[in-house]
Amino acid sequence: MHKRLIKQGAEPRKILQIVCENNIPAIMSYQSREKWHVCKVTLVDMGACSFEIEIAARKKPHPMNIQREQPVGFSIKYGYGKVIFESMVIGFAQLQNSDCGGRIVLSVPSRIELVERRSYFRVQVPRMLNVKTCLWHRRKNIDGRFEPDKYWEGQLVDISAGGAQLVVEAGHEDSFKAGQFIGMRFVPLPYEKPLAFNAQIRNILPTADGQCLCLGLQIVGLEATEEGRDMLSRLCGVVEMYHKINQSGITINQLNEQNSE
DSSP states (O other): OOSOOBOTTOOHHHHHHHHHHTTOEEEEEEEETTEEEEEEEEEEEEOSSEEEEEEOOOSSOOOOOOOTTOEEEEEEEETTEEEEEEEEEEEEOOOSOTTSSOEEEEEOOSOOEEEEGGGGSOEEOOTTOOOEEEEEEEEEOTTSOEEEEEEEEEEEEEEOSSEEEEEEETTOTTTOOTTOEEEEEEOSSTTSOOEEEEEEEEEEEEOTTSSEEEEEEEEESGGGSHHHHHHHHHHHHHHHHHHHHHHHTOOHHHHHHHHHO
16 A cells, blocks of 8 residues: 555544534535536634534525435645545534535544645656657437547646646647646556556646646545545555656666566
């Protein structure tokens, strides 16, 4: 298991109590109609086996469509990294603040994991690597199922446990917009298994030469499932590996030799 391991001796309820008492903001991720969404929340009350959150008000309010017994994920800046965990919606509480977007009761998780802060520092993709990315949107087909409707190819520029930057050829300005959720897949090193996850487009800018578009992405949803947390563990390993390659100046041939040993 990677170094994003459970914080030794840390009891989930005690950590959440500290978060609640210090009014530390959190990010909650959840699925609605088979799409990922994220929102800012604040822990406002702790019980023996549950805790309550208030959803931050949005400029453009919209129904959240969260159901009882629905799993959700949390990411909270804590100490020297980020705390991540999965929880379950128990119910809904009466609003005590008319300015918030809702109040939800959730179960205290059985365990909480800590991702080290260095995993969230962006690292450049090593120059010797040409890491292609596959991007896609999902649309409902005639049967009402969500499926990829079109794919785009890009090139990865930098990566962290929380986000990525990549470029796609110019001419696709109408295909992407800030705030949009997309799927992304890439192979970090030749012959390795691909990494795939969902991300939200945070910004879109033309490159200096005007020949490409640069997309800034925020990775979402990995903390909400066991499979996603395993993917996050791999992603942390990629960040560390790219950093070591950049620092050592190793060549692609030397890297291939090491991997074959």
